[in-house]
Amino acid sequence: MKIGVMTSGGDSPGMNPAIRAIVRRALVRRVEVFGIENGYEGLVSGAIRPLGWHDVGGIVSKGGTFLGTARSDRFRTYEGRREAVRNLASKGIEALVIVGGDGSLMGAHVLANEWPEHLKALGKEISTEISQLKVVGLPGSIDNDLFGTDMSIGADTALNHIVRALDDLSSTAASHQRTFVVETMGRHCGYLALMSGLAGGASWVLIPEDELDVRWHRKMIEALENARSAGRPHQMVVVAEGARHADGLPIQSKEICDIIHEKLGLDVRLTVLGHVQRGGSPTAFDRVLATRLGTASVDLLVENSEECTCHMIGLRENREVLTPLDEVVTKSRAVGEEIENGNYTRALELRGESFRKAFELVKMLTRITPAKECTDEGAVLVLTGGADAPGMNTALSVVGRCLLNQGIRVLGSLNTFLGLLQNNLVGLDWHEMVGWMNRPGSEVGTARVTIKDGDLSRIADTLRKNNISGIIAIGGWGVYHTLWRMIEQRDKYPEFKIPIVLVPASIDNNLPMSDFSIGADTALNVIIESIDKIRNTASANRRAFIVEVMGRNCGFLALLSAMASGAERAYLPENGISLKELVTDVELIKTSFDCGKKMMIFVRNEAASRHYTTDFIRRLFEAEGRGTFSVRTAILGHVQRGGAPTAFDRILACRLGAQAAFSIIDFLGRGSDDAIVLGLKGRGVVVNHLDEAMKEMDIDLGRPKNEWFLKLCDIADSLALPFAGCGLPEEQL
Numbered sequence: 001m002k003i004g005v006m007t008s009g010g011d012s013p014g015m016n017p018a019i020r021a022i023v024r025r026a027l028v029r030r031v032e033v034f035g036i037e038n039g040y041e042g043l044v045s046g047a048i049r050p051l052g053w054h055d056v057g058g059i060v061s062k063g064g065t066f067l068g069t070a071r072s073d074r075f076r077t078y079e080g081r082r083e084a085v086r087n088l089a090s091k092g093i094e095a096l097v098i099v100g101g102d103g104s105l106m107g108a109h110v111l112a113n114e115w116p117e118h119l120k121a122l123g124k125e126i127s128t129e130i131s132q133l134k135v136v137g138l139p140g141s142i143d144n145d146l147f148g149t150d151m152s153i154g155a156d157t158a159l160n161h162i163v164r165a166l167d168d169l170s171s172t173a174a175s176h177q178r179t180f181v182v183e184t185m186g187r188h189c190g191y192l193a194l195m196s197g198l199a200g201g202a203s204w205v206l207i208p209e210d211e212l213d214v215r216w217h218r219k220m221i222e223a224l225e226n227a228r229s230a231g232r233p234h235q236m237v238v239v240a241e242g243a244r245h246a247d248g249l250p251i252q253s254k255e256i257c258d259i260i261h262e263k264l265g266l267d268v269r270l271t272v273l274g275h276v277q278r279g280g281s282p283t284a285f286d287r288v289l290a291t292r293l294g295t296a297s298v299d300l301l302v303e304n305s306e307e308c309t310c311h312m313i314g315l316r317e318n319r320e321v322l323t324p325l326d327e328v329v330t331k332s333r334a335v336g337e338e339i340e341n342g343n344y345t346r347a348l349e350l351r352g353e354s355f356r357k358a359f360e361l362v363k364m365l366t367r368i369t370p371a372k373e374c375t376d377e378g379a380v381l382v383l384t385g386g387a388d389a390p391g392m393n394t395a396l397s398v399v400g401r402c403l404l405n406q407g408i409r410v411l412g413s414l415n416t417f418l419g420l421l422q423n424n425l426v427g428l429d430w431h432e433m434v435g436w437m438n439r440p441g442s443e444v445g446t447a448r449v450t451i452k453d454g455d456l457s458r459i460a461d462t463l464r465k466n467n468i469s470g471i472i473a474i475g476g477w478g479v480y481h482t483l484w485r486m487i488e489q490r491d492k493y494p495e496f497k498i499p500i501v502l503v504p505a506s507i508d509n510n511l512p513m514s515d516f517s518i519g520a521d522t523a524l525n526v527i528i529e530s531i532d533k534i535r536n537t538a539s540a541n542r543r544a545f546i547v548e549v550m551g552r553n554c555g556f557l558a559l560l561s562a563m564a565s566g567a568e569r570a571y572l573p574e575n576g577i578s579l580k581e582l583v584t585d586v587e588l589i590k591t592s593f594d595c596g597k598k599m600m601i602f603v604r605n606e607a608a609s610r611h612y613t614t615d616f617i618r619r620l621f622e623a624e625g626r627g628t629f630s631v632r633t634a635i636l637g638h639v640q641r642g643g644a645p646t647a648f649d650r651i652l653a654c655r656l657g658a659q660a661a662f663s664i665i666d667f668l669g670r671g672s673d674d675a676i677v678l679g680l681k682g683r684g685v686v687v688n689h690l691d692e693a694m695k696e697m698d699i700d701l702g703r704p705k706n707e708w709f710l711k712l713c714d715i716a717d718s719l720a721l722p723f724a725g726c727g728l729p730e731e732q733l
Contacts, residue, residue: 003095003301004048004088006036007065008104011278012140012154014286015065018099020056020566021294024719027053029302034093038068039100040075040107043084048091054596060287060566061532063157063280069100081111085118088133089126095134097297099153099290101141102332105312108135109325112310136297137312137325138290142278145189147331148323149314150682153293156285158185158277159195159647165273166200166236167438167644173234176267179224179260183253183272186240188336191355192277193240198362199394199650201437203227203235205362206251208242209335209351211344216246217256221263223366228264230369230431248342281532284524285648287564288712289315295715296320317682318515318708354684358651361658364405365398370430372407378469379409380664382428384442385416385449386476388641389505389519391649393443395474397436398657399503400428406665411466415445416475417482420459425466438644446475451482459486460495470499470664474518474657476506477702480677484694487675499667500675501660502690505653507641510554510703512696513688514679518656521648523550523640524560530636531565531601542593542629544600544621548614550640551605554703555710557640558605563716567601568592573701574710577609582617586624593629652680659685 190207413419555572
């Protein structure tokens with residue numbers, strides 16, 4: 001089999017990792033692969049060249065697409081598509097993998113449908129037995145507007161650019177007491193504006209899917225004015241470029257600035273982010289997403305060649321899923337058509353449940369004051385426990401404001417269970433929590449606290465004295481285990497017979513009933529940024545680096561950071577480390593450097609082996625290298641916990657925090673004492689009983705018995721190790 005790979009339409013961060021995955025997976029599976037330069041224009045002009053293993057080396061961290069992308073008027077013509085068929089058929093290419101948006105995917109679909117008639121017209125000019133062109137599309141769009149996938153390649157990176165811009169603008173806005181209007185991309189899709197507004201703590205958000213009334217600007221002005229009166233002098237308004245007035249005419253960002261200045265007399269500044277949203281190195285999420293989908297596209301063509309005609313591979317509920325290309329394009333464009341026709345309610349429905357819930361949450365969080373006054377009927381206790389994780393403050397802010405909005409008093413336990421032991425609880429204020437959305441760490445404090453049996457009575461006393469009617473705990477495995485012990489003692493301590501909701505927050509991502517924990521994405525991005533910098537500092541040397549990452553007994557950070565950074569090996573606690581494996585790796589290093597490789601990266605989880613430590617492996621590699629290469633170590637340590645949370649972690653914290661608040665409100669209304677665990681499974685938030693979560697855990701190792709990410713081990717190994725028996729011919733390496 002011979003396949004072609006191309007990128008088309010607007011560039012999106014993550015296209016390069018996708019190309020890398022497609023090329024290397026194809027070579028490992030003995031498939032020839034050709035790169036098509038500059039999208040459909042290259043297809044028409046014949047700019048097609050074979051790609052080898054090293055052609056895609058070092059591109060995983062680079063933004064854009066090294067193959068190039070361009071609009072092609074010639075391809076839009078029937079004659080231009082015939083030239084494309086001529087060029088593909090002449091090289092024997094029978095399958096095309098394309099990364100792009102709905103327009104790009106539609107172009108490939110049309111080409112595949114016309115393929116037989118073009119071949120017939122070309123006749124004896126082309127000697128080929130390829131009767132049908134197979135097409136596999138990968139969703140590449142920063143707007144995240146494609147049907148058939150929960151996330152498209154590039155959207156997460158663009159979202160992080162916007163959120164960082166909002167954070168930076170907040171600083172200068174606070175200094176000058178200014179209001180900023182920030183315009184994001186999103187012609188027919190408000191995903192970027194909505195989610196960045198949610199993650200960035202915006203005061204007002206305007207998106208194409210929102211049906212505005214004629215006097216919408218009065219509501220916005222009233223909200224901004226009330227915010228200033230409440231002590232928040234600097235405001236942020238986020239608007240998608242496709243937002244519309246009630247009559248369907250586009251809303252101009254400059255127009256919003258003028259309205260605010262005229263009505264409130266404020267100093268208003270406009271920031272149009274533009275194409276900066278497309279640029280830069282892709283995030284860890286986009287690199288992993290692109291790698292998974294790129295690998296899956298090749299596997300599909302090799303293993304199901306007869307069944308595969310025209311499909312897109314997307315990620316739905318954390319699984320690679322096929323959708324026919326015509327269905328992808330039709331349903332993706334349906335939302336824009338509904339907006340054009342003024343059917344905003346229908347457009348919002350087509351976006352899906354998670355989009356609608358995020359929209360409702362933004363409306364609630366942009367309130368200036370709670371909808372209800374707090375009563376004295378009891379309080380909900382909120383705590384953050386275990387090691388700190390980026391995003392805890394975001395979750396605290398959302399939980400607290402959702403509860404206060406329903407008139408429920410909220411208390412925070414300072415320093416986790418220490419606050420309960422010392423009766424050190426504080427009331428949480430709406431306006432104070434507004435500013436917590438982007439802060440690292442936890443404003444109420446967090447600590448690892450070992451609770452003894454004698455401490456339970458003191459905790460019960462604190463709960464009784466403060467009339468605590470429910471607990472929401474945001475933290476890691478230690479918090480889960482402690483609350484489980486409290487529940488087991490309910491017969492002895494009736495104060496524990498209250499509803500409890502657990503929200504997973506741990507950079508280790510080692511908690512049950514959830515694919516992702518709050519904080520893990522931020523830590524993962526810190527790691528890959530560090531590895532990228534290591535490559536920059538030593539790229540001209542024959543040097544091997546061993547990077548040690550956190551994770552305790554869970555290999556999530558090690559495996560996904562290795563996969564996202566293009567590291568050669570990940571040492572995981574789930575697999576352990578053997579001496580035989582280390583000897584093989586020494587030979588791998590020697591062979592790689594002899595073949596021209598300049599540096600190699602090995603990622604080791606801190607608990608991968610008790611005996612084969614990071615320093616031991618360094619000394620072993622150096623001894624066996626006998627001076628032919630050098631070895632360095634980098635232990636990242638607590639830097640992995642620091643910094644502002646990523647957009648992914650903030651949005652996850654918002655979703656889980658809102659669900660935690662709504663769940664406890666429901667339990668209080670029903671008089672229930674349920675203890676539940678929240679999590680993200682696939683695309684949605686799931687709710688499970690705590691006893692079910694405990695059964696899923698390996699108590700001794702402190703990690704789930706079944707970890708979803710281990711299925712990615714084969715992908716990571718196959719893309720990184722060309723010399724480990726993959727059978728590739730010398731010229732392709």
